[in-house]
Each structure stands twice: as structure tokens, then as C-alpha cells.
Amino acid sequence: MSRSRKVSVSRRSFIAGTAAALGLPAIAGAQPAAVKVGIIHPVTGFVAYNGQQGRLGATMAVEDVNKAGGIKAMGGARLEALLGDSQSKVEVGVSEVEKMNEAGVAAYIGCFQSPVGIAASQAAAKYNTPFLIDVGASDLLVTRGLKNVFRLKPGFGACVDQGIAALGALNEAAGKPARSAVIVHESGEFGTGTAKLLAGKLPSVGIEAKELIGHDNPTRNFDNVALRIRSMAPDLVIMSNYQNEYVLLARTLYQQKVNLAGLFSVLGGGFNYKFVKELPDVAQYMMDTNHWFNPKSDKAQALKKRVEAGGALFTFEVYLAYSTVMLLADALEHAGSADKAKLVAALDASTFKAELLPYGPTKFVNGQNQGGRAAVMQALKGDIEVIAPPEFASAKAVFPRPKFG
Template identity: 45%
Template sequence: MKKLTNSVSRRTVLKVGGVSAMVLAAPGLSRAQAPTVKIGLLQPMTGGFAGDGDLARIGAEYAIKEINDAGGIKSLGGAKLELLIGDSRSNAEAGAQATEQLKADGAAIVVGGFASGISMTATQAAARYELPFIIDCAVSDALMTRNLKNVFRFNPSFSMAADVALKNLVTINDASGKAAKTVAIVHEDGLLGSGLAKLMQARLPALGFEVVEAISHPTPARDMSNVVLRLRSLQPDLIIPSHYFNEFVLFARTLQQQRVKPKGGIYALFGGAASSYRFVKEFPEAAEGVMDVNHWGDPKNPTNDKLMQAVQAAGKFYAYNAPINYSVVKVAAQALEFAKSAESGAIIEALQKNEFDSGVMPYGKSKFDATGQNVNALPLNTQVQGGQIKVIYPDQFAQAKPKFPANG
């Protein structure tokens, strides 16, 4: 793996299959020419989100190898895929710069983005060149309201995930005899967390929950003591948080240290650490019983287990970034097959008009609507039980029954 540096951004170029780099401009090139199509992966390889970017890279590399080993893009004469990794450096401005560099380096399509703020600027940059861009896991509803024909979102939107989260919460709470009546919301102050707070405050009361307070904090946050002291005074039955990894860990550990244990526990929506084995293994007591509604691979798909093994073999802790980026690369490859071209317009049209296998994500067939949103994207509801992250809803993917109230 060779690292390159230039005035715009740093990125890593991964060559797959031992073939020379070459961008296709027309379909039907013969196998003898050994063409290569470049797929850009935009991820935070450095900065505060670097752990997420590293897992995404592992998943994407796994998919690239599978595709190339199976004969490449057959409609393009067996073209091999080459992965270009653009480093967003965990901030929005650098995400736009890295996207422009991926375009300059010949990427036919870009996938990834990770965070909503980064994805917002990166997709805007891609739109200037009509460069196809498939978002992996950024959830802000605002991403798909800009009428950008080159932008597609593979994962569920925030509103889609919130519908699932609230439906499951009502089911879980009703089964417990309505153990949770009061809720406190704790959220980061960016697009992700602010969206959560606004939506939950609007919808929870109609479902029989009293929202006692919504508490905002910056990202990054260095201290959660004041937040937890406020929760101690409020004594909610349930906490609904939405943070990125570091803040989620800090929050959960501070709750544990201050012995603040709401009887319903934590029910997260896109909890940054709640669906990460790093959190579970490093802080097992703080993690036990935590529920999350988040991106998660189908636990009954054998390839999901292989991805987990690949992550562990690399000395990393498994989280959703690996399966979702494996899957989004698979969708990009299918789009190239349908397009029979690496020309931007043909790829965009293929993404608009076709259905796609969803890799290891529990989406069935992925289909993008007129806004670019995958209408079949589905988050899974998980809970940490006995040091393992178990799917508890929906039933067809479930590995365990929910334990609620967690601290009852």
C-alpha cells in the first residue's frame, strides 16, 4: 500500500489484482487490455473518526478482492477494480477536498462519507463534476433534499431509522408493563444529534413518554460530568442518546462511575459506540444492557461472519462500518455492470433505474427513489447481552429477546 501526499489531501492508493491503473471511457473493452476501474472510498482515515475509517477500509477492500477474484466487471471485459482512499481527516472541509482529489485521480464513482457533515460537503463537491456518489452511513435527512442527481444514499435516513426505533421502543416498553414513562435525550450538537432531539421531542409524547429534558453537548466533548449530574437530578426512566464513538464511551462510563442507572437503561438511536465491539470489550460493565438502533449487518449471512473475522485478524474491533462499506462497494460494482461503462452519466442512470443486491446489509433488494434514497434500507435493533452484541428486532434477524427494563 503506497501513501501519496499532495497539496490538497492525503490518501492511500490500494492496487488490486496487479493491473495498471486506467479509467474506462467507453464500454466493451476487451479482457486483453486488462482495464481497471477506480472506485473512490471517502473516509476519515485520520482525526477523531479514524477508527471508523479504518473499519470501512477493511470492508471495502474485502469486497474489491471478492469482485476481482470472481472475474471483475464482466460487462466491461473483466475490468478489475482499484480502490482509491480519500482521507476526509474527520472534517467537512477536508472531505470536499478529498472528493475533488479522488475525481482528479480518476475515480469513476465515490462511496462512503461516514458523518453527515462530511457527506454534505463531499457530495456537493462531487455534484460539480456529476461524479456518482453513494453515501454509506450518514443519516441526516437534509442530505437527500438538495436535488443532486449524482447522489445516492445506501443506508436508511434518520427519519426512517427513527420510525423503526420508536416502533420497537413502544413494543419493548408495552411488553414490560410500561416500565419507562419518562425519557431524557442526550445528544451531540451537530446534524445527527440535533435532528434526533427535535424529532424525539415531537414524537415521544404522543407515544406515552414524557420528555423531561433534551441535553446538548459539543463534539468533541472532554467531560460529561455536568450532563450526568443533570440526569441524576432529573431521574428519567430511560435515556436516549445520540453521539459519535468517543462521546458515547465517555457518557456511558461517566454514568457508571457516578452510579446513575435509570431503570430502563440506555436506548440509543445511532449510538456511536453502542454497536461497536471496542466499547463492549473495553468497558463491558458500562456496555451491558445498552440497546441501539443502528446500521448492522445481517447476522445470519455467512459473509458477515467472514468480515468479522477479517476485522479481528487485523487487530481491530468489529463495528458496522465494515459490513456497510463492503456492501456499498458491491452496489457500486453492480452499477458498473448495469451501466456497461465507467462514464458518470451511465453509472448515475444505472443507479436510478435498477435494483441491487445489498451485500450483507438486511435490505433485501436496494432501490433508490427519485431523491436518491434507498427505500428498502433498514436499521437493526441490537442489545449488548453477556458481552455480545445481539440483534433483538426485527424478528427475522433476531438472535435474542430484549432484556427490559435493563436495570429493573
């Protein structure tokens, strides 16, 4: 004879059980909706390597946020990366913004190239969607009055100021071997804007800008530019261009044995471990003012090891994109929501600590972080050393560089 048993079933359990029986999603204890993040980089096109490096850093950060429990203020919501390829084209970058808006992104991160970032962030402004610039040097990105645009790193204005100050100090300490310079730059917004700023600032440290030489992207041959530089006999060549042209110009000047007191760059797109490891003789003694990680940061060194263990190089695109995703995650924690207005407000008030970078406290003014600053590096013996600012320096600068025999 069977004995009946009473089972107490709560309303919540009944609903959850019924939902499971009918194949419906359970309400109780459901995973919160993922926060969709649009990540746009040029992973094809003439700066594909840089874009791929940026995507690597961003996706590693998304993975780390999720592994650490997601956005805790939102019940552990995970970040979901929507990956876009701008193809190095402005119109494609805008198209990616529109496509991702339809998919319901809460924020965008990108775009490496300033012209693409300018247009893409303008498109995102129509929807009041936050757009975080990971790499993009033009100060037009943050001087248009758009409330949705935020940049953690310094732009070309701050980088030029810091680079010129460091160059002036080096030149003074060496007895002023450099009195003239030729500036070679890519002809887009990034290179042209940087070159104009450089030409205006150089006289303040006693150096004359003899000429500004622009070039197209891509450029396959710099022989004529090198001959032109040789005929002007400047003490310095200052470069501002993307990866391929940066490396090609440096290699051409080396092959033609153009003697200079220094080969210097501000935001030199090719000054990275890839260049220094593959062409150590060409890179030797070159200097660059650029975004760099804090060599004294344990977290930066740990991430560097992870990236290299995966067969990649720890270039600036990686740690800037990584840090920008972490900035967004921090803002989501403070906002407690993916609501766009709340997220913009949280970013605007952010005090995020950029632990991987040699920065001061984060403070956004009109979307630009006032705590961001560049470092000055020099290629020495197949490696890259920080030579300024002093508190982050790992080596003493060699200036002027030895002449060719």
C-alpha cells in the first residue's frame, strides 16, 4: 500500500519548473543580459597589423573581465565583443557603427586611425552611445564638443609638447649638436596635424624645421625623399607615420647612410618590438615619443608575458586597447547599468586607475584624460628602453648617435 506524501512547492519553484518543462527560459537565477561592446579596428588594409594588435588587446581584456566574474554591479553580466573591421576606410568604419547599433551595443571601442575614429564616433553620437578611443592621435577626436567621446591616452598635442621638451633637454645636455630638422609625415589627419605642431614647437628648443615632407599611404619607395634629406643636411629627421612607411623610411636612410645627430619620432607608428627585433641595426639609437607601458608595473609585465607566450608582440595597440576595455568595465561598475546616459555620466566622472600605463590619476575634461602622458623611448641593442620621464626610465639616452663610417 503506497503512502502519499505532501510536497510544499513555492510559487517561484512552480514557475521555474513549469518553464523548464515547456522548454522556456527560467526566470529565477537567470544570467543577466550580456553587455555588447562594439570593437572596431582595421584588421585588413594597409595598417592591418596595428588593427590586429588592437583587437588582440581588447579581446584579452573582455576575456579577463568575464573570467573575473563580469560586471558585478550588474549581477555578473558578461561583456560580449562584437568585432568589426574598418578596412582602413572611413565609410566602412561608419557602416560598422550603424550595424552594431542595430545589434544593441552599449559602447564602442576603436578605431586606431584618427580619420576613421572621427567619423565613427560622430555616427555613434547620433545614438548617444559612448565611444572610447583606444588609439587615435588627432585632437579633433575630443575637441568637437561630442559628449559621447572619451580618450584615455594623450593626443598628438600633449605628445608633441612632451616629446619636444625631452628632445630639448637631450640636445642641451649634449652641447646642442642639433640645430635643424626635416619632418617627414604621412599626409592624413594624424601625420599632418602632428607635423604642423612639431614645426611650431621646435624653435622653442633652438631647432629650425627646414622642411615638412608629406607622403601618401601607402608609399613603396623613399629613395627620393632620402636624397632630398641628404641635400638639405639636417641634424635631425623627425618622423610621424604609420607602421610600414615608418620602417621603410628608417631602412632607406640607413641603407643610404644618411648621417644624422638623431632620428626622432613623435607617435611613430612603426617604433615597436616588431621593428626593433626584425631590424635591430636599422632601429639602433632611434628615439620615439609614444604610448608605452609602465615597465615598473607588475600587471603590465604579466600581460606582456601572456601576449608573448601566445606568439604576439606587446605593442602599444595591445595595452592601450586592453586598458580602454578596462576603463569601460570600470564605468559599467559605477553606472550599475548599460543605460547609455548613465554610462556617459560614469565615464565623465571616472577616476579609473590605468595600472598598465605611466599615467597620473584619470580625469576627463571634454572627453580627454588629463592624466595621460607619453614616454620617450630609444632602441638600444635590439630592445626598447624608456629614457624619459626619469621616474620610469630604464636606460640612459645615447645622443647624438654615432656617425656612419
